[in-house]
Structure formats: C-alpha cells, structure tokens
Amino acid sequence: MSKPKVLVTRRWPEAVEAKLKELYDVTLNESDTPMTGAAMRQALLDYDAVCPTVSDKVDAAVLDVTNPRCKIMGSYGVGYSHIDTEAAKKAGIVVTNTPEVLSDCTADLAITLMLMAARRAGEGEREVRAGQWTGWRPTHMIGTKVSGGVFGVLGFGRIGREAAKRAHGGFGMKVIYFDPFPVKPELAAETKAEKRDTIEEVLREADVVSLHMPGGKENYHLINAERLKLMKPTAILVNTARGEVVDAKALSAALKAGTIKGAGLDVFEGEPKIDPSLFECENAVLLPHLGSATQSTREAMGWRVLENLQAFFAGQPPRDRVA
Numbered sequence: 001m002s003k004p005k006v007l008v009t010r011r012w013p014e015a016v017e018a019k020l021k022e023l024y025d026v027t028l029n030e031s032d033t034p035m036t037g038a039a040m041r042q043a044l045l046d047y048d049a050v051c052p053t054v055s056d057k058v059d060a061a062v063l064d065v066t067n068p069r070c071k072i073m074g075s076y077g078v079g080y081s082h083i084d085t086e087a088a089k090k091a092g093i094v095v096t097n098t099p100e101v102l103s104d105c106t107a108d109l110a111i112t113l114m115l116m117a118a119r120r121a122g123e124g125e126r127e128v129r130a131g132q133w134t135g136w137r138p139t140h141m142i143g144t145k146v147s148g149g150v151f152g153v154l155g156f157g158r159i160g161r162e163a164a165k166r167a168h169g170g171f172g173m174k175v176i177y178f179d180p181f182p183v184k185p186e187l188a189a190e191t192k193a194e195k196r197d198t199i200e201e202v203l204r205e206a207d208v209v210s211l212h213m214p215g216g217k218e219n220y221h222l223i224n225a226e227r228l229k230l231m232k233p234t235a236i237l238v239n240t241a242r243g244e245v246v247d248a249k250a251l252s253a254a255l256k257a258g259t260i261k262g263a264g265l266d267v268f269e270g271e272p273k274i275d276p277s278l279f280e281c282e283n284a285v286l287l288p289h290l291g292s293a294t295q296s297t298r299e300a301m302g303w304r305v306l307e308n309l310q311a312f313f314a315g316q317p318p319r320d321r322v323a
C-alpha cells in the first residue's frame with residue numbers, strides 16, 4: 001500500500017521531520033516561506049493530509065474545494081482560530097490541534113511578560129545597550145511590585161491555570177478569574193482561585209490581567225477602550241493568547257495616557273505586522289510570538305500532530321480532534 005501523502009507548511013523540529021519522512025510520502029517546506037492561499041487550496045486537492053500552523057490562514061476561501069483529497073488537517077499549535085472549522089467540516093476535513101504540551105512554556109512566557117512589563121526590563125535593557133545608563137540612583141526606572149498582588153486570569157483553561165500556578169506559587173499572588181465555561185472546583189483550588197462573574201470584575205480588581213482565551217470572532221477586541229478604562233492605573237495587561245483579542249490602538253492610547261501602567265504582548269492582530277502605535281509605547285514589552293518556543297515544546301507539538309495523523313490513518317479517532 002502506498003504511503004499517505006502529507007504536506008507540512010513550515011519547517012518543523014528536525015527529529016519530527018525525520019520521523020515524518022519515515023512514515024509518509026511527505027513534502028516539507030525546506031525554504032520555510034509562508035504558503036499562499038492558492039497553494040494551500042491546491043494542497044487540499046493533492047495531499048491526504050495537510051499540516052498547517054498558526055500563521056497559515058486557512059479560511060473559507062481556501063477551504064472552498066469540492067472532493068478534496070485531504071481528509072485531515074493536523075494543525076501544529078493549540079490555537080485554531082486560523083482555520084475556519086465550519087468550512088473544514090463542510091469540506092469533510094477533520095481538524096486536530098496540539099493542546100497540553102505547550103501549556104507550561106506559554107505560561108512561563110506570560111510570567112516573563114508580567115515581570116518585564118512590571119519591572120520595566122525592556123526599557124532598562126534598551127537604556128543599557130544605548131550606553132545611556134548613568135548609574136544607580138534611588139529614583140531610577142521605578143517599576144511595580146507584583147509579589148502579593150492580584151493576578152486576574154481571563155480564560156481559565158490549561159494555560160491560564162498554569163500561569164495562575166506560577167503567579168500564586170512563585171509570587172504569592174491572589175488569583176481571580178473569569179471563564180464563560182464552568183471550571184472544576186479542584187482545578188480552581190490548586191491556586192485558591194476565586195471566580196468572578198464578569199470580565200469587568202476581574203479588570204477592576206486585578207493588578208495584572210493575563211489573557212488566555214481563544215482568538216477568532218467571538219473574542220475579537222474583547223479588550224477595548226471601555227474595558228481598559230476599568231483597569232487600575234497601576235495595572236499590567238499581558239497577552240499570550242491571540243492578538244485580535246486586544247484592540248491595539250485602544251491599548252496604545254491607554255498606555256500613553258496612563259490609563260494602565262504597562263503591557264506585555266507576545267501576539268498581535270495581523271502578525272507579523274504590528275500596529276505602529278505600539279512602537280511608540282515605552283511601557284509596552286513586545287515579543288515575536290514566543291510562547292511555545294522552546295526545543296522540547298516545539299518537538300512535543302510535532303509529535304502530537306504525528307500522533308493525530310497516525311491514529312487517523314489507522315482508522316481511529318485522533319485524540320485532538322477539534323472539527
């Protein structure tokens with residue numbers, strides 16, 4: 001029997017690419033250049049499996065194919081708002097993601113951003129590198145103490161809870177959260193997390209607000225000018241979820257006006273483009289979507305896609321089916 005034809009849209013960790021070569025008739029993207037929508041659409045007709053990642057836009061236009069050869073899209077990443085899952089269902093394509101394996105590293109990065117923004121680490125580094133540091137003095141680059149503060153989590157799923165564990169266990173922070181879905185009491189108990197009934201309550205009470213909800217239409221610009229005004233002027237906003245959850249222009253206006261103290265952002269609407277107004281904010285820490293970017297996690301994500309493909313081609317339900 002011939003091996004399934006698999007297309008991988010970007011470079012993956014070497015070990016995973018090697019295994020894919022062993023198991024499948026695989027086409028790798030050696031040049032690591034993003035694929036166009038037209039090429040992705042064609043791939044759905046030519047391959048049994050297509051493995052996109054979070055930076056590939058797989059929208060209704062791409063998925064508007066009749067009788068695609070592709071029956072599974074093994075997406076590399078936990079978020080899947082880049083894929084129109086309804087259109088995938090209509091086209092008869094199963095979609096899987098890679099949950100769990102990146103929760104630790106993404107939570108670590110949320111804490112990195114919290115500390116960088118609160119302690120002005122980006123500003124400090126820029127000052128040192130520019131040769132502008134004139135020495136220690138009591139009033140120099142004063143930041144905000146996070147230890148003992150209130151850590152507000154919007155979206156208390158796996159990554160949100162891991163971030164809460166770090167904030168609570170590492171920095172003695174009180175955890176409050178909002179999640180539209182019920183959270184098992186034993187999971188909230190891990191950090192003595194207190195539920196709030198609305199996003200607004202979390203925004204008003206938290207010293208740090210960390211975003212962990214999915215992207216896509218349902219949470220588009222959830223953090224807007226009105227909601228930013230509810231936050232404390234001393235508060236920090238952290239986004240490791242999806243860029244579109246935050247209205248970037250409203251955020252930069254809030255950062256400039258002192259409506260909030262700082263922000264730590266790893267994700268951006270329309271990335272890799274970044275709203276230029278954010279570059280004008282010294283009190284914004286900007287990272288290039290590094291949440292899951294560690295060797296072991298990026299490999300684990302690849303293995304998880306592989307596991308899903310193997311189950312699918314063996315006629316079993318893939319573990320991480322999302323559509």
Ligand code: DGY
Pocket residue numbers: 054076077078079080102291292293
């Ligand atoms: C994801 O997996 O959704 C992250 O944004 C990239 O690791």
